Amino acid sequence: MAQKKMSFEQALERIEEIVSDIEDGSVPLEESIDKYAEGIKLIEHCRTVLGDAEKKIQLLTKAHDRDQKLDPAGQLPEDDLEDDE
């Protein structure tokens, strides 16, 4: 299943859909178990996305060659004295 290509929002919407279908009672038992399996996979995917480590802010700078292009230019330096919440 191509859920990795699915955006986080789409995955979350699909999970909500599955839960709603199962809770409705309109789905036969065997199908509800299939949907459950799909739901679990999507939940794991979302948890992985949420668990992503914090990233550093990337600097951008105007490219030399083209007028509208921006190039990556390293990371924003961390301030050691920064007050972390």
Add this chain to the structure above:
Amino acid sequence: MPDDRFAFFDPDKSNAAGLSAREAVEPAGVRAMSVSALLAGVKRALADAYPARVTVVGEISNFKFHSSGHMYFRLKNANSAIDVAMFKSRAAKLKFTPADGIKVIIAGRVDVYEVRGQLQLYADRMTPCGQGALELAFRQLCDKLRSEGLFDPAARKAIPKFPRAIGIVTSLTGAAIRDIRRTLRRRWPAAKAYVLGSLVQGQGAAGEIARSVTLIDANARAYDIDVIIVARGGGSLEDLQAFNEEVVARAIYQARTPVICGVGHETDITVADMVADVRAATPTAAAELAVPDADQVRRYIDDLGARMTRQVRDNISAAKSSLTGLGRSAVFRDPMAVVRTRIQQIDELSLRARGVLGETIAGAREALGGPANRLAALHPARLATGARARLQQLQHALAWTLGRRAKSTGDRLAESAGRLKASCPRHRIALAFQQVDAAARQLESMSHRAVLGRGFSLTRDSDGRILRSTARTYPGQTITTELSDGKVVSVVGPTGVRRKKKPPPGEGAKLFD
């Protein structure tokens, strides 16, 4: 200044005849200059003293906006005033509308306007200054942009719920970028963040902010940037002025990516705030609006998972108990029970049917018996024969005595006999026999022929006895099987006979007798 630059007029020495003005008033050794020369000199001196542009602050008065596009006014303070001219080309670039009473700063050149010998300030640039002036300029720009629809709520774009990356336009130094970084990490570390540094106040800041917004928007797709934050920490009204400039407002409005503006403190509102898709009170607030809270989302997903699991578990155990319940029912414990009941019913019905019909037919026959006999006795044919015989006697007798008239009377009597014969209730008997036929057909339908029609077959051995048990068969035996529409003669195969387990007593089907 050396005295010899001035020319003194001595009436005693005047000579009106044929001398030039210069010569006339020139005493020995003293020269008089023309007005042009004087003004030229003043210009030179001025240029020496003020070679570069001057920047002057003052209040506008006597403002005139000429139809030519040039502006003429006076710039004054408490005790002094200077005439100002701002030509069309410069005036067109103004970011506000000048008016009497507005305090401004003008950058320009001082020069002498020779035609009237007047000192003039030629304005290159003019900006409002001071609280009142800035607020006026702010209001003027707001009116202009509002009328063009830049503040229209319908033009605002929605912020995506789960942005993949955030683009930030702010100073690389200062509190704003640190606040934003801290907030993004706390709330939604899953998103990437990119910053394009820019001046955020002073000369050129507005242009740079505008260009940065446009650039990030142009590169948004390449970097998966789903939302842009434009931010600046707190400051005075003057400090925030770059965000009140038209160029910044237009850049934000034209960006295809949604823009969150977080400039200054809670109470500061700039033009950029009003054009942005979402206004945030501060840079931190802007970051909070840009991303969701990961903890909250995580709890929500956990809850969805729990609901889903609970529901499926409930469904499965409900299905299990239904299944168990069904398993306990008579249908599964003793499936033959239903068949046994049906077989018994059929037996009883067929017995009753036979009995009832037999009785009915016997009864009908009996009932018909008496009347039938009586009818037979009264058979018109018999009566008719008897009557005819007597009639013939009478006829002959009459014929003897009466001749032809007696014969015709006799004929008429014969005619009556015929009519009597025709009106016998034969049809009523025919009807009774029809009813008996119908009853016989009913009986037949309950007989073995109809059962055959349903697919059962009757097998007899070579002696014509009905085969009910495999025990009476042997390989090579000739058997006849009666189906609904005929008989099939077959021979029991050499592979022998498959015997079923002996069924318990009472279960043998007794459909046929």
